[in-house]
Amino acid sequence: MTMKKTVFSVILILLVSVINAQNPVRFYSLETVVDSALKHYAINGQAAIHGEIFDLQSSKINAEWKPQLILNGKASYQSDVTRVEIPIPGFNAPEIAKDWYQINLDITQTIYDGGMSKQRKAIEEAAMALALKNIDQQRYHFRQQIHNLYYQALLYEQQIKVQQSAVNCLDTLIEEMNSVLMTGMILQSELNTLKVEKLKLLQQKTAGEAGRKSALAMLATYSGLPIAAADSLMVPDQDIRELTILNHRPELEAFSLQQEQLQQQESLSKSTRNPVIQAFGQAGYGRPGFNMLEDDFTPYAMAGIRFHYRLFDWNSNQKERKIIRLNAQNLELAKQDFKQNISAAAHAKLEEIKQYQILIEQGDTIILLQQEILQTSESKLKNGTITSANYVTELEKYQQSQLIQHNNKLQLQLAIDTFNFITGNIQSNEAL
Numbered sequence: 001m002t003m004k005k006t007v008f009s010v011i012l013i014l015l016v017s018v019i020n021a022q023n024p025v026r027f028y029s030l031e032t033v034v035d036s037a038l039k040h041y042a043i044n045g046q047a048a049i050h051g052e053i054f055d056l057q058s059s060k061i062n063a064e065w066k067p068q069l070i071l072n073g074k075a076s077y078q079s080d081v082t083r084v085e086i087p088i089p090g091f092n093a094p095e096i097a098k099d100w101y102q103i104n105l106d107i108t109q110t111i112y113d114g115g116m117s118k119q120r121k122a123i124e125e126a127a128m129a130l131a132l133k134n135i136d137q138q139r140y141h142f143r144q145q146i147h148n149l150y151y152q153a154l155l156y157e158q159q160i161k162v163q164q165s166a167v168n169c170l171d172t173l174i175e176e177m178n179s180v181l182m183t184g185m186i187l188q189s190e191l192n193t194l195k196v197e198k199l200k201l202l203q204q205k206t207a208g209e210a211g212r213k214s215a216l217a218m219l220a221t222y223s224g225l226p227i228a229a230a231d232s233l234m235v236p237d238q239d240i241r242e243l244t245i246l247n248h249r250p251e252l253e254a255f256s257l258q259q260e261q262l263q264q265q266e267s268l269s270k271s272t273r274n275p276v277i278q279a280f281g282q283a284g285y286g287r288p289g290f291n292m293l294e295d296d297f298t299p300y301a302m303a304g305i306r307f308h309y310r311l312f313d314w315n316s317n318q319k320e321r322k323i324i325r326l327n328a329q330n331l332e333l334a335k336q337d338f339k340q341n342i343s344a345a346a347h348a349k350l351e352e353i354k355q356y357q358i359l360i361e362q363g364d365t366i367i368l369l370q371q372e373i374l375q376t377s378e379s380k381l382k383n384g385t386i387t388s389a390n391y392v393t394e395l396e397k398y399q400q401s402q403l404i405q406h407n408n409k410l411q412l413q414l415a416i417d418t419f420n421f422i423t424g425n426i427q428s429n430e431a432l
Contacts, residue, residue, distance in 0.1 A: 026231040030150050033233075036223040037146045043138050046131075054128040061117050061124070068108040076100050082292060094295050101297070102286030111305070114274025119267045126261040133257055136250045144421050146222060149215050151414045154233050156212035158406040163205040166399045170198040173378065173391075180382065190381075193388040197395070235409075238416045240353065245346045247339060248424030255335040262328045269321050275309035342422060349419040356412035363405035370398045 038044075081096040177191050213229050220227040281303040289300035377394040380386040420426045 026227075027234055028225065028227060028231060029234045030147065030236050033150060033219055033223050033225065033227075034143055034146050036225050037219075038139060038143065040222065040224045041139060041142055043135055043142070046135055050128060050131040050135075054124060057124045058121060061120050064113075064117060065110055070106045070108075071104070072106060073103045074101070094293055096288060096292065097295055100287060102284055104282055104284035104286075107281040107283075109279045110276070111279055112275070112277040113271075114276055115271040116268060116274075119264060119271050122264045123261065123268060126257060126264050130254060130257040130261060133250060133254045137254060140250050140421075140424075140426070143426065146219070147417055147421070148414075149219050149222075150233060151410060151417070153212050153215035153219065154235060155407065155410055156208045156215065157233060158410060159403060160205055160208045160212065162399060162402045162406060163201050163208065165402075166395060167198055167201050167205070169395070170194055170201070173381075174198070176382065177388075190388040193392060197392045201399075236413050236417070238413060238420075240357070240416060243350065243353070243416065243419055244425075245343065245350075245423055246425065247342055249338075249342060250424065251338060252335065252424075255331060255338070258331055259328060259335075262324055262331065266321050266324045269317060269324065273310070273313075273317055275307050277305065277307045279303075279305050345422050346419060349415060349422055353412065353415045353419065356408050356415060359408045360405065360412065363401065363408055367398075367401045367405055370394075370401045374398045 077099045079098070081098055083095065174191065174194050177194065181188065181191055209229070216227050216229060216231070219225070281301070283299070283301045285297065285299045287297045288294055289298040290302070291298070374394045374397075377386060377391045381388060381391045
């Protein structure tokens with residue numbers, strides 16, 4: 001019988017080894033997950049689309065400087081025409097037909113447009129830069145979302161480890177208490193109390209595992225990495241000494257680009273008051289031609305230069321520029337408000353970081369003291385001087401102190417991470 005058990009154990013160990021070899025535990029760092037998620041971010045494709053739109057808009061503006069050809073045709077009938085009714089000896093004035101026919105090819109070439117096309121190009125460039133910066137902002141917040149999921153999974157992972165440690169401790173104690181129970185030194189109810197506490201811990205552990213699997217599944221979906229429940233996440237270790245309040249948020253750059261865009265719009269508004277000079281030409285065929293007295297179909301042509309200048313616009317241009325300047329003032333106020341909010345949030349997060357540092361220092365002492373108390377309670381329980389309920393109380397306190405300490409350490413890293421996101425000190429190694 002013993003031989004059969006030994007063979008079965010060897011086979012079981014071999015099977016477990018084969019399974020583990022086929023499914024090795026993988027370790028993922030925060031940087032690896034984030035970089036992969038950014039590469040798989042669907043919004044990245046918008047950059048190429050915005051680039052194509054910019055090229056098309058620029059091409060449209062450039063096309064306005066090329067000759068514009070327009071083909072016009074007209075057929076008409078009128079009730080009367082010009083007639084020469086003065087009698088001239090030896091001359092009979094021709095009678096002009098009342099039905100007229102014309103087909104013209106009009107050619108226009110812009111010589112000077114007052115700088116409007118140049119300003120329109122500048123506006124398109126500013127719009128392109130702003131669109132790309134908006135993608136940067138979306139990527140920035142997406143990156144923060146991945147960071148939060150990563151830390152959420154880590155918090156669950158640490159919680160599960162502490163709970164499993166407590167379960168192992170109870171398993172050892174229950175095994176020892178079973179032996180004591182047979183001697184009649186303790187009651188069955190004492191042992192049942194320990195078993196109930198173990199089941200509660202297993203329930204909590206199950207809930208934690210479900211939460212961790214959910215967070216890991218989301219990370220796997222976003223990053224495209226094969227992150228599984230058996231895999232482990234590495235705890236980041238960020239240097240607190242490097243924390244400085246330097247505002248590098250992409251939103252600030254977006255504010256600046258919007259301000260630049262408004263400046264270009266004001267310049268465009270000014271250029272609309274400049275004269276526009278064009279060369280033009282017309283070639284046509286019809287009846288009558290330029291000679292109104294000739295009643296036959298004939299070709300004709302004309303070329304020249306024209307200009308357009310609005311002498312007075314009832315101050316509409318000045319009002320338009322004033323509106324743009326007022327919008328620029330509103331934008332500057334919004335920018336200053338954003339900077340103020342960032343500064344306040346950064347200082348508050350620094351205080352939170354200092355708080356976690358103090359809590360972690362105190363937590364180490366609490367765990368050592370609680371461990372000594374638990375060891376004493378375990379000895380008393382074995383000697384029958386306290387009940388299992390008293391021991392469970394101390395076990396819960398010890399477990400809680402461990403959970404709080406692990407939580408505080410991770411919360412410290414998360415607080416540093418959040419501070420860096422608040423101030424914009426998070427840099428991505430992967431470009432669009």
